[in-house]
Amino acid sequence: MAKMNIKKFSDPKAQAKWLVENQALLKAQRRSEPKKSDGMSFGFTSFAVNEKGERLKAESDDTGNPIEDKGVLKVKCIINATNILDSHRDLHIPGLWKKSLTEKKLIYLCKEHNLTFEGIISDEITAYTQNYTFAELGYPEYEGSAECLVFDAIIRKSRNEYMYDQYKQGFVRNHSIRMEYVKEYFCMRESFAEGEASYTDYIDHWNKYAPMCANQDDLDSVNWFYAVVEAKIKDEGSAVVKGSCFTTPTIELSDDDDEDIEEGQAGDKSLDEDKNEPDTSTQKSYYSSLI
Numbered sequence: 001m002a003k004m005n006i007k008k009f010s011d012p013k014a015q016a017k018w019l020v021e022n023q024a025l026l027k028a029q030r031r032s033e034p035k036k037s038d039g040m041s042f043g044f045t046s047f048a049v050n051e052k053g054e055r056l057k058a059e060s061d062d063t064g065n066p067i068e069d070k071g072v073l074k075v076k077c078i079i080n081a082t083n084i085l086d087s088h089r090d091l092h093i094p095g096l097w098k099k100s101l102t103e104k105k106l107i108y109l110c111k112e113h114n115l116t117f118e119g120i121i122s123d124e125i126t127a128y129t130q131n132y133t134f135a136e137l138g139y140p141e142y143e144g145s146a147e148c149l150v151f152d153a154i155i156r157k158s159r160n161e162y163m164y165d166q167y168k169q170g171f172v173r174n175h176s177i178r179m180e181y182v183k184e185y186f187c188m189r190e191s192f193a194e195g196e197a198s199y200t201d202y203i204d205h206w207n208k209y210a211p212m213c214a215n216q217d218d219l220d221s222v223n224w225f226y227a228v229v230e231a232k233i234k235d236e237g238s239a240v241v242k243g244s245c246f247t248t249p250t251i252e253l254s255d256d257d258d259e260d261i262e263e264g265q266a267g268d269k270s271l272d273e274d275k276n277e278p279d280t281s282t283q284k285s286y287y288s289s290l291i
Contacts, residue, residue, distance in 0.1 A: 005029065012223070013194050019224060020199060023186055030226075031181055069255070071157040075167055076252035077109070078137060079127075079237035080177045080245055081146040083214045087244040089225040090184075091213055094147040097129055099182075100232045108236040109153045111163050113178055115236050121163045124154040127233070134214055137247045142214040146247060149177060151237055163239060172250050174243035182230040185209065192223035 006026070009015040019026070082092040109121045130150050134142035157164040166172050187209055188202035202224075209227035213219045 012192060016188065016192050016194065016196070016199070016223075019186075019188070020202065027181075027184075030184075069157070069168075071164075072255070073155040073164060073167055074252070074254045075151075075153045075155055075250060077151045077153060077172075077175050077237070077239070077250050078132070078148045078248045079151050079175045080149040080179075081132075081137065081247040082148075083144065083146045083212050084245050084247050085213050085215055085218050085222070085225060086246075089222060090244075091187075091209055091225055091227050092231070092245070093209065093212065093227055093229045096228055096231045097149050097233065099230065101127060101129065103232075105233075106235075107151075107233060109151055109155075110236045110238045111160065112240055113176065113236065113238045115178075121160045121239065122153045122155050124156075126152040127237075128152075132251075134247065136251070138249055139214075139247055142247075144214055146214070149233075149237070151175075166239070167250065167253060170250075170253070172239045174240050174246065175237055175248040175250075176240045176243040176245070177237045178234040180232040180234050181228060182232055184229065185227045187225050187227055189223045 007018055007022075009018060080092065080097075082094045082096070085091050106123065107125055107127055108115065108123050109125055111119045111121055113119075128150055129147050131145050132148050133145045134140065137146065137148075155164050155167055163172075185205040186202050187206040188199055189206055189210075190203045193199040193203055205227060206224075210219060210225075219225070
């Protein structure tokens with residue numbers, strides 16, 4: 001997403017008026033290029049965690065010695081999570097990926113949104129949405145759950161040795177999605193609107209969507225945000241050092257010892273019964289996730 005050029009006013013009423021009058025301009029700026037991580041957050045850093053909230057790291061045997069490196073990892077990555085106000089002032093709403101996940105399009109897992117041969121980590125991906133509690137994502141201080149965009153990926157050392165090692169050592173703490181806005185609502189705090197009758201819709205949007213925000217302390221620091229109700233996945237999701245949505249860890253990591261998995265296959269999708277996946281008719285043999 002291109003940076004929004006917002007004129008600053010010392011008078012809150014003038015600031016609100018400018019924001020309302022320039023919504024067309026601001027939305028055009030938001031759509032001028034795909035949104036991706038900007039390396040900023042509200043001060044949190046997530047870790048690669050398991051279901052107990054413990055940080056993932058390279059596996060060891062009972063004697064503490066590393067397990068033989070087979071050159072293939074199975075990884076479950078949280079690429080995006082709803083119900084979190086991110087550093088773009090976006091609150092992603094459950095259901096925003098539903099349409100995009102039915103579209104037939106190849107998707108990649110990349111290093112820092114570098115969609116080149118050098119930056120691609122894997123194209124053996126199963127993409128779907130699944131609900132996780134914030135405790136399962138490593139944030140027990142937040143109540144409730146998030147609808148997460150999940151990548152089940154097979155990462156091969158022969159494809160990207162550097163990122164293979166970063167995942168294996170448990171260093172990949174955040175992920176980010178390259179996306180395009182389709183439908184969003186501008187939300188404004190009632191006290192910021194100062195009783196302007198023409199702002200009623202924006203206040204109603206705030207009242208509808210603000211209660212969905214898990215990081216309410218961050219919400220308390222702003223007077224407006226965008227509720228994103230539909231978005232398109234643009235080609236890839238990435239491992240990043242620090243994403244704009246911070247509840248995006250690696251939650252499962254294992255050395256692959258399944259001899260039945262051939263190159264180009266993302267594995268057994270039946271292991272997770274709660275997945276909201278595309279119909280199998282949308283999948284191809286070489287690449288198992290189409291969006």
